[in-house]
Every structure is written in C-alpha cells, then in structure tokens.
Amino acid sequence: MLALKSRKRRNDDEMLHGRASGAPEDLFVLPRPLRRVVRFMVSLATGRIHIPAHTGTVSAIAFLAATGFYGMSLGGHSQAVAQATTSAVGFAIEDVKVSGNNETSEIDILEKLGLDGTTSLVALDVAAARARLAELPWVENVEVRKVYPKTIQVTLTERKAYAIWQHGQELSLIEKNGSVIAPLVDNKFTDLPLFVGRDAETAAEKFEADFAKWPDVRSQVKAYVRIAGRRWDLHMKNGIIVKLPETGVEQALTLLTRMDQEQKLMERDIVAVDLRLADRVAVQLTPGAVERRQAALDARTKALKKLGNPT
Numbered sequence: 211m212l213a214l215k216s217r218k219r220r221n222d223d224e225m226l227h228g229r230a231s232g233a234p235e236d237l238f239v240l241p242r243p244l245r246r247v248v249r250f251m252v253s254l255a256t257g258r259i260h261i262p263a264h265t266g267t268v269s270a271i272a273f274l275a276a277t278g279f280y281g282m283s284l285g286g287h288s289q290a291v292a293q294a295t296t297s298a299v300g301f302a303i304e305d306v307k308v309s310g311n312n313e314t315s316e317i318d319i320l321e322k323l324g325l326d327g328t329t330s331l332v333a334l335d336v337a338a339a340r341a342r343l344a345e346l347p348w349v350e351n352v353e354v355r356k357v358y359p360k361t362i363q364v365t366l367t368e369r370k371a372y373a374i375w376q377h378g379q380e381l382s383l384i385e386k387n388g389s390v391i392a393p394l395v396d397n398k399f400t401d402l403p404l405f406v407g408r409d410a411e412t413a414a415e416k417f418e419a420d421f422a423k424w425p426d427v428r429s430q431v432k433a434y435v436r437i438a439g440r441r442w443d444l445h446m447k448n449g450i451i452v453k454l455p456e457t458g459v460e461q462a463l464t465l466l467t468r469m470d471q472e473q474k475l476m477e478r479d480i481v482a483v484d485l486r487l488a489d490r491v492a493v494q495l496t497p498g499a500v501e502r503r504q505a506a507l508d509a510r511t512k513a514l515k516k517l518g519n520p521t
Contacts, residue, residue, distance in 0.1 A: 303329045303362055310366035313348040319364060322346065331356055347392040373403045373418070375411040376433075388412035407436030417442060424463050430476065441486075451482040458488060465491065 303325055308316050322342040336354050343352045343364065351367040372386040374394055381394040383402075388411040405414045413436060421428040433445040442459075444452040454462050462485040469475040469491070475483065484492035 302360065303331050303334065304360040306362045306364060307357075308364045308366070310368065311348075313368055314346055314366060318346055319343060323362070323364075331358060331360060331362070334362070371399055371402060373405055373411075373414050374399060375414070376404060376406040377408065377411075382411075384411045384414070386415050388414060403431070404433040405436065406433050407439075409439045410434065410436035420459060421463075423460075424467055426470075427463060427467060446476065448476065450476060450480060453482060453484045453486055455486045455488070461488070 306316075306320065306323065306325070308319055311319065322345065323339055324342075334356065336356065339362075340352055340354045343349055343354065343366075348368045349366055350369045353363075353365040355363040355365075357363050369385055369389075369391050371383040371391060373384055375382050375384045375388075375390070383391040383394055383399060384405075385391060390411070403414075403418060405411060414434070417434060421431075427444075430446050430448070431444050432447045435443040435445060437443055441456040442454045444454065446452065452466060466475070466483065466485060475493075478493075479496050480493050481496050482494040484494070
C-alpha cells in the first residue's frame with residue numbers, strides 16, 4: 211500500500227513538472243507558484259481532498275452576504291441596517307439621563323439627539339450627537355456616554371450670564387467676556403446689570419470691575435449707557451443721569467460720592483450731573499425745579515425792590 215501511494219505521488223510530481231514516466235528530461239516545467247495550485251486541483255480531482263457537505267451552499271450564502279454589505283456600503287445604507295438590527299435584538303434607546311442643564315430644556319436636548327424610539331444605542335454616533343448638542347445656546351461643554359443596554363448619559367456645562375446687553379430694541383444675555391448667549395425672554399435675569407449701546411457688551415467687564423470701589427453708587431445704577439464707544443452715562447434708578455468723562459473716571463466717581471454724602475446731591479430735584487470737566491460740576495434741574503427756582507428768584511427780586519423803594 212505504501213509503495214502504491216509513493217508511486218502515485220511520484221506520478222503527480224511528474225505531472226507537475228510537465229513530464230510523464232520515461233519522458234525526456236527537457237520537456238516544459240511548470241513555474242513554482244503554479245505547482246501548488248495544480249497539485250491541489252489534481253488531489254481534488256482524484257478524491258484525495260474531502261469537501262464537507264453543504265460547503266457550496268455556505269459559500270454561496272457568504273458570497274451573497276458580502277455582496278449585499280458591499281452594496282449597502284456604497285449606497286450609504288449600512289448605518290440604517292446596523293441600527294435596525296441592533297434595535298431588534300434589544301439595544302433600542304429607552305432612557306436619556308441629563309445633568310447640568312439649568313437653562314437648557316430637556317426637550318431641546320432630545321430634539322438635537324434625534325431619537326425616535328427605535329434608535330439603536332450601538333449605532334448611535336456619539337461624536338455627532340455631541341456636536342449637535344454643542345449648538346444649543348447655553349451649552350459650553352457637553353459629554354455624551356453610552357450606558358448599555360438602553361441608556362444615554364448627557365452631562366452639560368452651561369455658560370454663565372453676566373449682564374444684559376441692549377442693542378437697538380433687542381435685549382440679550384451676555385457672558386463676562388461680552389459673548390452673546392441668547393435673547394432675553396423672561397424676567398428671570400432682571401437683577402443683572404444692564405449695558406446699553408454699541409460696544410457696551412465688550413467694555414462691560416472692565417467698567418463693572420471699576421465700580422467695586424463705589425458700591426453705594428453702583429447700587430443706584432439702573433443702566434450703563436455707552437456713548438460713541440468712548441465713555442459712559444449712568445442712568446440712575448431715580449431718573450438722574452450722571453455723565454462720566456472719557457478718562458479720569460475714578461476721580462469723577464470720587465467727587466460724585468463726596469457731593470452726595472455732603473449735599474445729598476442724588477436726592478435733589480435734578481435731571482443730570484455732568485462730570486465730564488475736571489474743574490467743575492454742572493447740574494441740570496428738572497423743569498419743575500427750574501420753574502420753582504425762577505419763581506424764587508422773581509420773588510427775591512421783588513423783595514429787594516421793595517426794600518430799595520419804600521412807599
């Protein structure tokens with residue numbers, strides 16, 4: 211038996227080399243890379259290689275599946291198929307846990323995530339979800355995590371409102387650096403300082419810090435109005451306007467504080483206090499105060515006349 215197998219193998223080798231037993235040595239010889247292929251085909255034809263049952267069927271199915279996945283990839287449908295498949299086996303998102311959202315509504319978060327009840331946790335693109343959530347006005351930073359099998363964890367860090375900025379007829383909430391957060395839509399932030407005018411939002415941080423030395427004046431200010439991008443007017447809660455200079459603001463506020471302490475300036479019947487000139491303070495009276503002052507002057511003039519011309 212051993213002799214037969216050896217002889218048969220020798221015959222196969224002779225066929226691989228392109229010659230039969232007793233053939234001349236100068237016949238055509240197959241290249242080395244092809245010998246293994248031909249040897250396999252000869253073994254397959256002679257029955258020495260056993261092929262399991264259903265191999266052809268399995269191979270055909272594998273070929274068709276590979277072709278199908280390749281086609282879906284070219285057509286851009288692989289994500290949809292993966293999502294449908296993983297949802298069907300129990301990975302559909304059922305719970306979204308949100309933390310850190312004081313101003314951002316959960317409804318807006320869900321809309322940005324685009325969940326429809328059948329979205330698969332496995333197929334969810336975390337980077338894309340994070341990018342969409344970052345578009346929300348209050349969101350400064352956001353993290354999105356998958357918690358298997360059915361939960362998304364969203365953690366927000368929100369921007370902080372520093373002041374209200376009025377530009378034209380519009381009111382917006384701004385950060386300390388002047389960046390606009392969102393339009394003002396309710397009375398929740400009415401205690402924040404109000405800055406009015408062009409460039410007021412970017413100059414607000416420095417000017418607000420300068421007022422730390424004068425808390426009494428600051429507590430009376432209703433609005434900080436930027437004038438020509440160079441200086442400020444203070445609109446006080448009692449209606450008086452304090453006109454500050456372009457430079458020397460500290461000296462002007464020191465003078466205003468002293469005059470208010472000594473003469474109760476801010477309690478008087480006046481319209482405005484002009485501190486733009488370093489050597490003088492101009493005070494504008496209200497129309498009623500002007501009339502009363504004029505009446506007092508007229509009465510004084512009459513009284514002096516009577517004293518000078520007795521009857």
